[in-house]
Amino acid sequence: MSVFVFLSVLFAAFLHAAWNALIKGGRSKTGGALTLVLIQGGMGAAVAMTQPWPEGEVWLWLIGSGLFHTSYMLFLGHAYEQGDLSRVYPIARGAAPMIVTLISAAALLDRMAPFEYLGIFVLGLGVAVMARGAFRNNESRKLVPLAFGSALMTAGYSLVDGLGARAAGDATLYVAWLFVLNAVFFLPVSLWMGGRAVLPRSLGEWLRGGAAAAASYGAYAIAVWAMTQAPIALVAALRESSILFAVLIGWLVLRDRMDPSKALAAGMIVLGMALTRL
Numbered sequence: 001m002s003v004f005v006f007l008s009v010l011f012a013a014f015l016h017a018a019w020n021a022l023i024k025g026g027r028s029k030t031g032g033a034l035t036l037v038l039i040q041g042g043m044g045a046a047v048a049m050t051q052p053w054p055e056g057e058v059w060l061w062l063i064g065s066g067l068f069h070t071s072y073m074l075f076l077g078h079a080y081e082q083g084d085l086s087r088v089y090p091i092a093r094g095a096a097p098m099i100v101t102l103i104s105a106a107a108l109l110d111r112m113a114p115f116e117y118l119g120i121f122v123l124g125l126g127v128a129v130m131a132r133g134a135f136r137n138n139e140s141r142k143l144v145p146l147a148f149g150s151a152l153m154t155a156g157y158s159l160v161d162g163l164g165a166r167a168a169g170d171a172t173l174y175v176a177w178l179f180v181l182n183a184v185f186f187l188p189v190s191l192w193m194g195g196r197a198v199l200p201r202s203l204g205e206w207l208r209g210g211a212a213a214a215a216s217y218g219a220y221a222i223a224v225w226a227m228t229q230a231p232i233a234l235v236a237a238l239r240e241s242s243i244l245f246a247v248l249i250g251w252l253v254l255r256d257r258m259d260p261s262k263a264l265a266a267g268m269i270v271l272g273m274a275l276t277r278l
Contacts, residue, residue, distance in 0.1 A: 009223065014242070016242040019212040019213075062164060088147045092148075
């Protein structure tokens with residue numbers, strides 16, 4: 001991996017942590033997620049108009065993925081209402097690949113190497129320590145199931161998207177329509193649960209949502225490009241540095257409480273995720 005690719009992937013990891021920080025720092029976390037989803041939906045619609053119409057089977061995968069993504073954003077937004085970025089993000093980000101790996105192994109979709117088993121153990125231990133910290137520090141206990149719910153939905157759409165993109169035969173087409181359906185699903189659900197209070201009220205909120213959408217898209221685009229320039233496993237492992245960026249942003253920018261156990265848990269999660277990808 002060249003130095004340029006290495007730095008690019010680190011920047012993508014920072015962007016992923018940054019868009020989560022923008023959601024967390026907004027007036028309404030669900031409202032911020034809604035603004036991001038609506039802007040991404042518009043971006044997806046613009047791309048979709050240049051692509052052929054998805055075939056019948058692909059729609060089933062898209063609808064399933066759209067439902068998973070909608071649930072993911074709901075869980076994530078509510079988790080950020082309850083807890084710190086530096087607590088929620090590592091749990092949500094760390095538990096998801098653990099779930100995907102275990103499901104893949106149980107369904108015999110992939111063979112696991114010894115390092116991957118070690119990675120799952122370290123990762124699970126790190127997530128457990130991070131979750132335990134919420135109880136020890138008298139933080140809201142609701143954040144733990146909400147963060148795990150977000151992780152479960154991430155695992156769901158990861159598996160569905162992998163199969164759906166293969167069925168579509170075109171990742172650009174698939175992602176464009178996914179953004180559109182996510183906006184279509186997320187808007188009414190958000191309004192039903194939060195009312196008009198979740199709608200952006202000012203230009204500043206639209207700008208925050210736009211920045212989060214741009215960071216989200218940039219993180220995805222850079223990662224995909226990097227996987228064409230370097231081994232996929234190395235890129236995937238390096239991307240997990242986003243957890244460390246989220247912890248630092250939460251501590252230094254959002255003034256989250258920091259203690260040795262939280263820092264240790266974040267490091268264990270990153271190490272465990274790296275081991276499962278090497």
